[in-house]
Amino acid sequence: MDEDALKSLKIDKKRLMEDLHHTCQWGTGKRWGKAETETGMTRLALSDSDKQARDWFVKTTEDLGCTVTIDEMGNIFAVRPGLKNDRPPTFAGSHLDTQPTGGRYDGILGVHAGIEMLKVLNENWIETEYPVGVVNWTNEEGARFPMSMSSSGVWAGSIPLSTAHNLREVHPGTATMAEELSRIGYLGSVPASHEATPMAAHFELHIEQGPLLEMANKKVGVVTGVQAYKWLTINVKGRDTHTGTTDLKSRADALLAASKMILHSHRLATANNALASTGILNLKPGSTNTVPGDVSFSLDIRAPADATVARVLALVEQDFPKIAAGENLSGLNDGGTPSLPCTVSITEDFDSPATTFHASCIDAVTRAAHRVLGPEGKSLTMEMTSGAGHDSVYASKRCPTSMIFVPCREGMSHNPEEFCKEDDCAIGAEVLLHAVLRFDRMREVQRVSWKQEPYTL
Amino acid sequence: MDEDALKSLKIDKKRLMEDLHHTCQWGTGKRWGKAETETGMTRLALSDSDKQARDWFVKTTEDLGCTVTIDEMGNIFAVRPGLKNDRPPTFAGSHLDTQPTGGRYDGILGVHAGIEMLKVLNENWIETEYPVGVVNWTNEEGARFPMSMSSSGVWAGSIPLSTAHNLREVHPGTATMAEELSRIGYLGSVPASHEATPMAAHFELHIEQGPLLEMANKKVGVVTGVQAYKWLTINVKGRDTHTGTTDLKSRADALLAASKMILHSHRLATANNALASTGILNLKPGSTNTVPGDVSFSLDIRAPADATVARVLALVEQDFPKIAAGENLSGLNDGGTPSLPCTVSITEDFDSPATTFHASCIDAVTRAAHRVLGPEGKSLTMEMTSGAGHDSVYASKRCPTSMIFVPCREGMSHNPEEFCKEDDCAIGAEVLLHAVLRFDRMREVQRVSWKQEPYTL
The missing domain is CATH 3.30.70.360 (Alpha-Beta Plaits)
Incomplete structure (x- = not known):
């Protein structure tokens, strides 16, 4: 595939949405509309329904030819080989757990966009320069075990493993995170650490969870940092x-x-x-x-x-x-x-503290968004700061990182009625695909400039 | 015993307090002081500890020669015979259940003062004109089954039996009141009704649960009604x-x-x-x-x-x-x-709605207080309105009723540190004894004036 063909790769919107709604059979929440998919989600971290979604993630990525690693926090890393496999992969990542009264898009969309990326790479026989991965982080919400982004935090070395393992679920349950990881079979043996599982970069597609894109009539938010x-x-x-x-x-x-x-x-x-x-x-x-x-x-x-x-x-x-x-x-x-x-x-x-994302990743997202959105790309894109914490905050402590935001209806999130249009989901996934590919192509060229502490690309 | 001896009858303060603290072994709550008795109470209605206190109440009153009746709401009526046993007894009553973080005096003092009254009558071989009783009402607090005074309410015909029986305990429990009555063996067969178990009058000793007596330096509150x-x-x-x-x-x-x-x-x-x-x-x-x-x-x-x-x-x-x-x-x-x-x-x-107590009962309490407190009786007594609901509210719908308040420290109640001095407990119990005796002696004389709807003395 030549560079021009590469740059016009499309994701499959229908497949993306079917996959996403397929996994929402596990932990389906409150119904708000008549269509089959018009429900919220109640998929607390390490619950039985979270286990089912994780099992699907592992099987699907293995079937796509990935090597799957599960660490001590239950973080799942699925890696597709590239040409230079002695070097860390470029990752797309997010999380499959939800709030007790959450929706179908927060976290879930980002993971599915990563899987859709793997499918597009496979069906086009694309060889990336470096390996490319998808990561599902554990307990991002902190809704069941009360510390959000606990497992990317351990990976980054910001939260001690024992602190996270000993987190006790909120009332009325009494189990610890380590007990629940063990119970559902996701207490891996690989250390939860950026040293054991290094990343060259971390890109995350997410719904905005706020009203700014919708109000400004933009399609993509290029996230430059987190408040x-x-x-x-x-x-x-x-x-x-x-x-x-x-x-x-x-x-x-x-x-x-x-x-x-x-x-x-x-x-x-x-x-x-x-x-x-x-x-x-x-x-x-x-x-x-x-x-x-x-x-x-x-x-x-x-x-x-x-x-x-x-x-x-x-x-x-x-x-x-x-x-x-x-x-x-x-x-x-x-x-x-x-x-x-x-x-x-x-x-x-x-x-x-406030997080500033990496200039090279921000650049990759910006260029990818302009390409995906076509001639009007610049006017449909805006830079923004994330109001919410994300696993990308911890990822950014150990590797170049940025995020892609897409609009959600009325800015509503952490609510069963959270909704992102299929077209917007698809735009976001396509921007993610192209940001990862661009980073993969460019990281060798820009290597010196990126090699800043504490990153080791 | 002649009338003067009768009028100078004393209660036994030491025995009263020993009995009271004895039953506080069941459902002992949070400790607040060093002395053995300086704890609160956690004796929710129809719990295992409530059953133990009830069992003690039944055995003690039967040993004192009373006939004990348990109705469908678990209300326990202990009646000591008088000369005219075809007529309803004059009752002293309150409740043995407590708030989840309650104290040793709210309700408990009133029941123990009734038992002390029975002991004084027995040891002095006193024959009352009419029978005299002590009643322990079920779930006065409404803390476990969320309707306060539920069982005197059924007795008065103000709350349907099925409503009370179907009350479900507060989160996280799920049992109904009928289930718990049955479980602890207090689902009696006698209808919970003022017709099945009539009363000639109902007197209730209670801590004030507010600061007014203490602030005014009074010893006894004559309760004329309930707000x-x-x-x-x-x-x-x-x-x-x-x-x-x-x-x-x-x-x-x-x-x-x-x-x-x-x-x-x-x-x-x-x-x-x-x-x-x-x-x-x-x-x-x-x-x-x-x-x-x-x-x-x-x-x-x-x-x-x-x-x-x-x-x-x-x-x-x-x-x-x-x-x-x-x-x-x-x-x-x-x-x-x-x-x-x-x-x-x-x-x-x-x-x-606001309750007004019965003039004859108010009079009996006033005269008893003046006698017990001696020459300074008038200056140590005040009329007051109860801020809290009590079983006396429902009792007053079906028989002449009044209450006796004694001061509690800083007006504190529904708190483990709720405290009433031994001297004040004793004054209250003695006023209760004399109010009941006065009513017993006077009810024949005043019968016509008392026979007002809906009372049938």
Whole structure:
């Protein structure tokens, strides 16, 4: 195949979508439409349905001629040989696990686009310069085992193996990640490490999960980096008292204080052009006629710049104890009854600094997008920062990385109704294919410039 | 025993407290002090520990010569014969079940004071005019089976038997009340009804569960009635979206809306001299990086007058949909980002109108308190309204009723550290004894005036 033929390779949209919906038979979630495929997904990491999807991934990639490696975190690497097999592969990757009320595209589309890439390479008898791989990362969502991107994190050396193995699933289950890896047969023997399984580059196709592409009428987002975020746990302590017999001024109502903090965090985010979100809230003792004395909630703070996240965190650390103590910040106490003080403790659970992707990968995605989209390519493409964390964040610590975003309906994600048009899925997969091929062709030429710490191509 | 001797009868404080702490071996809760008895209680209705306390109650009262009746709701009536046994007994009653993080006095003190009364009558060979009884009501707390005072409610004919029998225990259990009654051997065959087990009167000793007696330096509260309350469930629907990729204006954040409603309910309560409290809050899907699209919370509204509760409810029904829709009530939205609307639904789960106790019972308690407290009796006694519901609310629908309150430390209740001094427990028990004896002596004299609908003495 000559270079021009190579550059006009197409993916098979029908096959891509059939494959994707085929694997959504495992862990099918809430129905939202009449068509067979109009449901969400409930495929928690290392569940029985995740095992079924993984088994399909292994069998399919092996049938396509790949060598499959499973590491100690259950990450699955499927590698198609190239001409120079002593060198690390160029990878496309994402994840097959979902949120408890997730959709069919987040993560799943990226893995299927990688498999479609392998099929296109095979049916066109294409020999790449270097090996090409597809990776399915374990527990990207962090929904079941509460640390997102835990397994690419171990691979990158950022999270200790024992920390990830000992992660215990969220209430009401009690199993650890190591136990569940073992139970479903995906506790591999290969070390989960960028040294044991090196990558020349990592490309990831993903739905945007936000409204910007749709609002701007663009087809492809070239992702130049990922915004910074911190995850906090806030614990408010008051006093359990009877709702009927305790007048308002004699209360130390931990939930009322927490409600003020949640509202205040929203105001702080607004003022600082950041995001603040509470997705989990638990209280004790949990009885209609008892004022709760103990409330814990999560706080997720995000912004494109590390400094903004740090500023919002500093304001939270400054203001939440005042709110707990009963100070009237921003009129929160106006019209209320002064009451007994609560106390608050703030724990930082997770810190993900802003990530900048690799110029060469960004370039490969940009050129691939322009080619796939044709003459109007430039006007249908935009550079953007990812709001969400992805396995590409950890991958980028150990190899050149970039991502491809495609629009999803109303920017909705982590929701059963998450939806990406077939045409947009296909565009994304085709951009992924061409970005990987371009990188494969160019990495020898550009080798010197890419060989920057900590990468070893 | 002559009338003067009768009037100076004493209870045995040491025995009362030993008995009370003896039964707290079943369902012992969180420790808060060093002394053996300085723990809370976790004795949920119809649990194994509740069964042990019940077994003790039955054996103890039978050993004291009582006839014990168990009805279809597991209510236990222990009756000591009097001179005229064809007429209904005068009862002292309360409950042995506790909140999940409750204390040693709420309910338990009232039952033990009744048993102490039986012991004093026995050791002094006193023959009452009419029979005298002690009742242990089932599931007063409504903490395990979510309807408080469910079994006195059935007895009074206010709650259908099938409703109570089919109450399902709160998460994570799944058993119904009928199943648990049967399992622990307390599904009696006698109908749970004021007709099958009539009462001439119902007196209940209880800790105040609020700070008013302590603050006013009083020893006894003569309870003239119970404030009105309504229990609501509020459900807020927004949209599950990713916390990192959804800008603030593209969110329909159900928890942010719920936080505003909780704060607003506190302001409405303040403005209307009422109480508003949220003790339960659940959200879905419950993931740090997903904005919750579904939040449910309880709202408990109380005030001495029915009209006040109705007014606060009307304001909640008027304002919560506006808050959900994004209107800026009382500056809640100041400094925030306008976003997509949520919706809200409001369900009334439970309505307990204001209760007025019976003048003759109030009089019996007042006179008993003055006698027990001696020359300073009048200055150490105050009339008050109960903030909490009690089995006496339902009892009062079918027989003359009043309650005796004693102070508890810092007004704290529904908390392991709930505490009532031994002297105060003893004063309360002695007032209960004398109120019952006075009623027993007077009921014949005052019979005509008491024979008002719906009572049949």
